[in-house]
Amino acid sequence: MKTILIIEDDISILRGLKDNLEYEEYNVLTELDGNKGLALAQEKQIDLILLDIMLPGMNGYEICRRLKKEKPEIPIIMITARGSEMDKVSGLDIGADDYVTKPFSIPELLARIRAVFRRIDSVNTDNETYSFGNVTIDFKKFLAFKNNKEIKLTSKEFAIMEYFIHHEGEAVHRHDLLHEVWGFDAMPTTRTVDNFILDLRKKLETNPSQPKHIISIRGVGYRFISSE
Structure with a gap:
């Protein structure tokens, strides 16, 4: 219960x-x-x-x-x-x-x-564990590690990463994330998406100012790449 x-x-x-x-x-x-x-x-x-x-x-x-x-x-x-x-x-x-x-x-x-x-x-069952670079995410246990040290991700950040992983290598529009992660009724703006991506980069990227995994696509959104 x-x-x-x-x-x-x-x-x-x-x-x-x-x-x-x-x-x-x-x-x-x-x-x-x-x-x-x-x-x-x-x-x-x-x-x-x-x-x-x-x-x-x-x-x-x-x-x-x-x-x-x-x-x-x-x-x-x-x-x-x-x-x-x-x-x-x-x-x-x-x-x-x-x-x-x-x-x-x-x-x-x-x-x-x-x-x-x-x-x-959905996050818990679709991808139980996923690793890229020096990061490992355990979706079943809601745990994330960078260089073998635990890092704190919010439930929304887990959902964003789950969506990125499902669409690895693809151009992901901001509005796709709004629809799939937030839902239209939540009414966030694309600025909300960008703020979450900034936080994710700080937590997951080795150099957040020069990201290797969550790449910006100007005028569109983002692309997730597991290998550097």
């Missing part, structure tokens, strides 16, 4: 989400306060987090930012009353996996949760 943590300060929304998720046979943990929610996420084994932005104690952006450094494998869906594209991009840029704006329908949210789990399961 998968465990979902809800960090939301609106008690009526919190109770409604908890009841519906438990009906779908998820194990549900809840917290009203940002600081306590972060602590709970750090202490427990969590499979997904539903995270409000405007919280007492610590806002959702900061919680997301910290968790993506400490436990990057946990997918996060942001839930907020804010609806502007800039708010959505801000959340996605710091590593959120999806974004839902209040008011939302429960069937829509459940569909997004299932979609996130499907993407993760």
